[in-house]
Amino acid sequence: MTTQETTLTAGDAEVTVAPGNGCRISSLKIAGTELLRQGERYGCFPMVPWCGRIADGRFMDGGHVHQMPLNSPPHAIHGFARDAEWTTARASATEAVFTYDLTDPWPYPGRVTQVVALTEDALTLTLGIETYGDSFPAQVGWHPWFNRKLGESAVEIAFDAAWQEQRGADHLPTGERIDVQPQPWDDCFGMPDGVDVTLTWPGEFAVNVTSREPWVVVYDEQDAAVCVEPQTGPPNGLNTAPRLVTPVEPLEASTTWTWRRL
Incomplete structure (x- = not known):
């Protein structure tokens, strides 16, 4: 059992996980190129037990x-x-498992598990919550900070959402669904067939972010990075679209990022 950083490698891909810092993916390098914004608050962190x-x-x-x-x-x-x-449960060259026990101020006992699995051209992250007692509402998701620029190439974001959640002045969804609005975004989008967003740095890389989950938040209001956040429910979803963790049915979700050089 250790909270030391864990590095996975497959081909020319390298992923570093920092269990002592919220089990975030602190680095994703492809052939030496860093895709994630660096810093203690950045990388890609799990959003648990809500998004x-x-x-x-x-x-x-x-x-x-x-x-x-x-x-x-x-x-x-x-x-x-x-x-x-978080605690490192086990790790190999290409896969690692981490756990975290829910405690105060969260009112329900339970365990969160994150599995990080790397191949030569993809990273798959899986999050699960199980209860140690009663059922409770929860959400899981991921908040990656992708570098806006790779070299001199600025990222382009492409997706086809069924709707956009209308955002109120308080940054919370109003409950109304509207057509997708132009950038910039700090917004939640509905994708009933699963999240499918492509980030393209022309001449450098394309990364396809997918998940079976139907919700994604896209944030591109900062100069340094953009965020594509697959999640099991919309913001404020514990109140508006709760998913239950039960003794017989944990809450589990996954996302896969697949990349190719251009």
Whole structure:
């Protein structure tokens, strides 16, 4: 059991995972080119046990109202597993498994597992939550920060969403679905057939981000990086579209990033 960084390699692909820093993917290099923004808060972190913002940090489970810490006032954002120390359960040259036990302030006991699997042309991330007791609502997802530029090439983002969640002034979905609006985005999109977004750095790389999940947040309002975030529900989804973790059915999701050189 260790929280030391773990590096996986396959062909000319190299992935580094930092379990001591929220089990984030701290580096993804292809033939020496770094695809992820560097820094303690960047890379790609798991969003657990919720994704995006919870309105005022409060969610209901039956008749109980639970208050989460307001880490992005006036809301709670992205869960808190990204700030926790995870444990390395096992690791080989191309696959590693990490765990994290849910504790206060989350009101339900449970375990989160992340599996990181690398091949020569793809990275697959799988997140699961199991309960140690009662059923509870939860979400899982990923928040990668892809470098906006590789060399002199700026990224282009392409996808075909069925709808965009209308965003209110509080950055939360209003519940209305609208046509996809022009960039810039800090928005949630619906893809009922599964997430499928392509990032292209002309003359450098193309990365296809896919998931069976029907929700993705795309964020491109910063100069340094862009984010494509597959997740099991929309922002504030603990209140509007809860997914239950039950003793017989864990919550599990995965995303695969496939790349090719151009």
